[in-house]
Amino acid sequence: MPLKVVVAGTAAAAVSNTIGQLVADKVASRIAAKDFTLWGKEAEAESSIRLGWVSSAFDSAPLVDSILALKKEFNDKGVNRFVLCGMGGSSLAPEVITRTAGVDLVVLDSTDADQVGAALAGDLAKTAVIVSSKSGSTVETDSQKRIFEKAFTDAGIDKTDRIVVVTDPGSPMEAAAKADGYRVFNADPTVGGRYSALTAFGIVPSGLAGADIAELLKQAQEVAEVLASDSEENPGLILGAALARTPGEMGNRDKIGIVADGTHIVGFGDWAEQLIAESTGKLSKGVLPVVLDPSSAELHSGLADLLAVHVQADAKPISGDAVSVSGSLGAQFMLWEYATVVASRLIGINPFDQPDVESAKIAARGMLEQRDAVIAPMFTDNQIEVRATELQISGTSVVDAVQAFLSNLDDDEGYVSIHAYLDRTSVPEAAELRDLLANKTRRPVTFGWAPRFLHSTGQYHKGGPRQGVYLQIISQAKQDIAVPGRDFSFGELIASQAAGDAKVLGALGRPVLTLTLADAKAGIQAIKNAI
Numbered sequence: 001m002p003l004k005v006v007v008a009g010t011a012a013a014a015v016s017n018t019i020g021q022l023v024a025d026k027v028a029s030r031i032a033a034k035d036f037t038l039w040g041k042e043a044e045a046e047s048s049i050r051l052g053w054v055s056s057a058f059d060s061a062p063l064v065d066s067i068l069a070l071k072k073e074f075n076d077k078g079v080n081r082f083v084l085c086g087m088g089g090s091s092l093a094p095e096v097i098t099r100t101a102g103v104d105l106v107v108l109d110s111t112d113a114d115q116v117g118a119a120l121a122g123d124l125a126k127t128a129v130i131v132s133s134k135s136g137s138t139v140e141t142d143s144q145k146r147i148f149e150k151a152f153t154d155a156g157i158d159k160t161d162r163i164v165v166v167t168d169p170g171s172p173m174e175a176a177a178k179a180d181g182y183r184v185f186n187a188d189p190t191v192g193g194r195y196s197a198l199t200a201f202g203i204v205p206s207g208l209a210g211a212d213i214a215e216l217l218k219q220a221q222e223v224a225e226v227l228a229s230d231s232e233e234n235p236g237l238i239l240g241a242a243l244a245r246t247p248g249e250m251g252n253r254d255k256i257g258i259v260a261d262g263t264h265i266v267g268f269g270d271w272a273e274q275l276i277a278e279s280t281g282k283l284s285k286g287v288l289p290v291v292l293d294p295s296s297a298e299l300h301s302g303l304a305d306l307l308a309v310h311v312q313a314d315a316k317p318i319s320g321d322a323v324s325v326s327g328s329l330g331a332q333f334m335l336w337e338y339a340t341v342v343a344s345r346l347i348g349i350n351p352f353d354q355p356d357v358e359s360a361k362i363a364a365r366g367m368l369e370q371r372d373a374v375i376a377p378m379f380t381d382n383q384i385e386v387r388a389t390e391l392q393i394s395g396t397s398v399v400d401a402v403q404a405f406l407s408n409l410d411d412d413e414g415y416v417s418i419h420a421y422l423d424r425t426s427v428p429e430a431a432e433l434r435d436l437l438a439n440k441t442r443r444p445v446t447f448g449w450a451p452r453f454l455h456s457t458g459q460y461h462k463g464g465p466r467q468g469v470y471l472q473i474i475s476q477a478k479q480d481i482a483v484p485g486r487d488f489s490f491g492e493l494i495a496s497q498a499a500g501d502a503k504v505l506g507a508l509g510r511p512v513l514t515l516t517l518a519d520a521k522a523g524i525q526a527i528k529n530a531i
C-alpha cells in the first residue's frame with residue numbers, strides 16, 4: 001500500500017508556495033539525520049534528546065522476538081486477556097494498532113472508578129497487565145498499577161508473574177519494578193511519548209495482544225527513505241506544509257479535521273490528535289485537531305478556518321481545499337510525525353515539549369489536598385449540578401447554562417471542546433454530544449474522554465490560541481474504589497483532575513461550564529435535550 005498525500009485547492013497552493021524552501025533548507029534529510037537545530041535555539045535543550053523516533057522502526061526490531069516469546073509464555077499458561085494501563089503516548093498507539101489488527105486489548109486510560117472496575121472485572125486467572133509509563137510518575141498509571149497488584153494478590157495470583165512494565169531506563173517506576181521483581185521492557189529515552197508508537201510503548205502491548213508488530217515495523221522502515229528525501233514529492237513535507245500554511249479567510253486555517261474516510265485504520269484520529277495538539281498547541285499558537293467522519297457537520301458548514309484531511313484507502317483528489325492521505329499504519333505513523341515537526345518549524349514552535357500539561361497536574365494535586373473544600377454548585381437542575389468558571393449564567397436551568405455557554409463561542413474562530421469525565425465503556429453515548437453540538441453551532445467541536453484528553457489535546461486547550469469554550473461533564477461513579485497505599489480514591493482523583501483543569505482554564509480566561517450528573521445515562525440524555 002503506497003504512502004500518498006494528495007492536496008487540492010488552497011492547500012495545493014500553500015504547498016507549492018512553501019515546499020521549495022523546505023527542500024532548499026534540506027529539512028527532510030536533516031530530520032532524518034536527527035539535526036536538533038531545526039526548531040530554533042530555545043528548543044534545542046529538548047530537541048537534542050527527542051529525535052530518536054526517526055529511527056525507531058529499525059531500533060525496535062530486536063525487541064520483537066522477546067515480545068513474541070513472552071506472548072507464547074503467557075498463552076501457554078492460558079493467559080490471553082491483556083490489559084494496558086497507561087495514559088497519552090503510552091496507550092493511544094497500542095489502541096490504534098490493536099483495533100486496526102482486530103485483536104483485543106483492554107485499554108485502561110482512565111481514573112473513572114466504573115471503568116477501572118470494568119477492567120478489574122475480567123477473568124484475572126487469564127489476565128496479564130502491561131503498565132506503561134515513560135516518566136514512571138504519572139498518577140493515573142501508578143494508581144492503576146496499584147489496583148491490579150492488589151487484585152492479583154487478593155486472587156492468590158503472583159503479581160510478578162502477570163504484570164509487565166514498560167518504562168524509560170532510570171525512571172522511578174523502573175527502579176521499583178526491578179526491586180519488586182517485575183519483567184521490565186525499557187523504552188528508548190530519546191523518544192517523547194507522542195512519538196513513541198514504534199518503540200516498546202507501541203509494540204509491547206500490541207504484540208502481546210496479537211498484532212503483527214514485525215509487519216508494522218516493516219511498513220515504517222519502507223517509508224524511511226522517501227520521508228528523508230529533500231524532494232518536492234516528499235509526502236511528509238507536503239502534509240507538513242499543508243497543515244501549517246493553508247490559508248483561510250482570517251489567516252491560515254488553524255483547525256485540522258482528521259476524517260476517517262474509508263481507511264482500514266481504526267481510530268487513527270485519536271492517535272494523531274495527541275501528536276498534533278501537544279506538539280503545536282503552545283504559546284497561543286497551534287493547530288487544533290478535530291476528529292471527524294465524512295458526515296460531520298464541520299465538513300458541510302463552509303468553515304474558513306478548518307482544513308479537512310481525509311484518511312482514505314487510496315488517496316484521491318477531493319474537491320475544495322482538502323488533503324487526502326493513504327498508506328499502511330506503520331507508514332502513516334512516520335508520515336504524521338514528520339509532517340508535525342515540519343509544520344512546527346513553519347509555525348515557529350518547539351514540537352517536543354508540553355509546558356501546559358504540568359499546570360493541570362499541579363492544580364489536580366492541589367485539589368486533591370483540599371478535597372473537602374468542594375465548591376458549591378451555582379444551582380442544581382434535573383439532578384445536574386451546574387458550575388461555571390469565567391462564564392456568566394442568568395437563569396437556573398441546564399438549558400440556560402448551555403445557552404450562556406454557547407453565547408461565548410466566537411462565530412469565526414471559536415471551537416467547542418467537550419471533556420467527558422465518564423466511563424467510556426458504559427456511557428459511550430456521551431460521544432454523541434459532539435455531533436449534536438457541531439450541528440447546532442456549525443463550529444468545530446472536539447470530544448475527549450477524561451482524564452485521557454489531559455495527556456493529549458489538553459496541552460492545546462490551555463496553551464493554544466484562546467478560542468475555545470469548554471464543557472466538562474462529570475458523574476459520580478456507581479461504586480468508588482480506593483487507590484491502595486494512597487489516601488485517595490479513584491473517585492476523588494478524577495474529581496480533582498476535573499476541578500484542577502477547570503481552574504487552570506479559568507485562570508487563562510477560558511470559559512468552562514461544568515455539569516455534574518447524579519446519573520450518567522439520565523444526565524447525558526438531559527444535556528442532549530437541553531442542546
Ligand SMILES: O=P(O)(O)OC[C@H]1O[C@H](O)[C@H](O)[C@@H](O)[C@@H]1O
Nearest residue numbers: 088089090133134135138193455
Ligand atoms: O508515559 P507517561 O510518562 O506516563 O506519560 C503519559 C503522558 O503524560 C503527559 O501528560 C504528557 O503530556 C504526554 O505526552 C504523555 O504521553
